[in-house]
Amino acid sequence: MTGSTVLLDQLAFPKFPRWHADRLWFSDVHDGRVWAMTEQGQGEPVTAVEGWPAGLGWWPDGTLIVVSMNDRTLVAADRTGTTTPIAALDAFAAHPWNDMAVTTDGRAYIGEFGHDPLGDGAPDGARLVCVEPDGEAWVVAEDLLFPNGAAVLERADGVTLLVAETFGQRISAYDVQADGSLARPRVWADLRPNVPDGMCLDVEGALWVADPVNEGVMRVVESVGAVAWVPFPGRSPYGCALGGSDGHTLYVCTGASTNPARTITERRGRVEALRVEVPGVTRS
Template identity: 45%
Template sequence: MSAPRTLASGFAFPEGPRWHQGQLWFSDQHDGAVIVLDPDGTVVERIAVPGGPSGMGWMPDGTLLVTSMHERRLYRRDAEGQLAVQADLSPFHPGHSNDMVVDAAGRAYAGNIGYDFNGGEEPRPTCIAAIAPDGTATIAADALDCPNGTVITPDGKTLIVAESMGNRLTAFDIAGDGTLSNRRVFAQLGDHIPDGICLDAEGAIWAASPYAGQVIRVREGGAIVDSVTIAGAKPYACMLGGADGCDLYICCASDHNPQVTVKDRTGRIDVARVAVPGAGRP
């Protein structure tokens, strides 16, 4: 593994990274835009999202889906680049809408914070909403402690979510109709508070642990088998990508308070080389 280096900087609060068609996509949440980076760190596109973007994914036809944190909506982006409401998530999300994963059928699973984090409200359990390709939304799983980063295994049979306030990764079986069942602990993480996550080809999870200043590699059962330490900032999310899938992209910022991040713009994308590529590569 190589030490992390900074690929791009000057952002407010980068989160929710995705590797898509040879580029890194991420949400600059506090700047209200999805950012697209070329592998050399050049910004090639900025997509304004009302209410601030968070989780994103793509439907089978290539349509971008992205959550709006403060509007608590799921947007889709059409071929002309215009955003339209795919689903209203406010009946399901008491806190701002957050990270999301989209399955091979175009079904989205979107979590939410569940409480007013920046306002100092006490944490309380909340849900993951499932949004069908036609925009119909239902509760997929409830009683989760701040469902955050989420991945689906390449076979489409398992969903794994970071429960940030539960200090754990939790797994569900996915039925053919998208129903989640057989809830179980994938990994209990001790003092680590997992935020954004990604899955590698060996079935291990890389999880950003912002308060530890690390991104940790975790196997099912909870063994931490590798880590990347971030200097001068906190890592909030991560994604495997690059030409061979072994570049670990890490979203970093010095603070999570929007009043600080928008002014200071210390957000950056770091990248480290790892041995095992991302899951689901050809």
């Protein structure tokens, strides 16, 4: 691995990257737009989400679905960029909603903050909700410590939901049952003293995980923890995704602040890229 290359800059607060259909998709949260970018760095906004776009995913038919963070709603975006509400999440928690992982059959697992990011109160236990493609939603897990990054590990022997608990400084795992419920909660990797945020899977079942507090990204192996570290001095990585034409490019969303009063005016957000040995998981 070598140093990163800046592919796109002058963004506000880029986060929640996903590689899909030969492009990198991400939310520029505080700017209220979802972007899509080629592996060469040619990017364009594809839809606007007034309530701030968060986690991204796709239904089996290719429809883009987006978590509207402050509106506490899951929306679908059509080819014109028009968004349609799919599921209201405010009945489950009044805090902002965050990252999302979508299974190949279209179930979306979404976490909420569990606290007021602008307040001084201690964080409460946060919830995970499962949303079916028809909009039916229910709570599948509770008492998480700020669920942030999310990924789905699908193998012949079953499906596992992985969740980065930022305040818990760990990756947690759940077995996904046939009805969408979650079972056998466990610690997949203890990451102390690191602080996990957005993450992605490679073909060996390891995770690349962003750590905005310690300014780097790490490769994490189940039951072992971090086995590799790439520093981003003076930058905070908030999310990462594996992609590119051969799957060996690690795209990292970085910034200098989480304060929207600064991010909108300073526009120091970037999408950076580096090459890694193990490629990412390809999903149709």
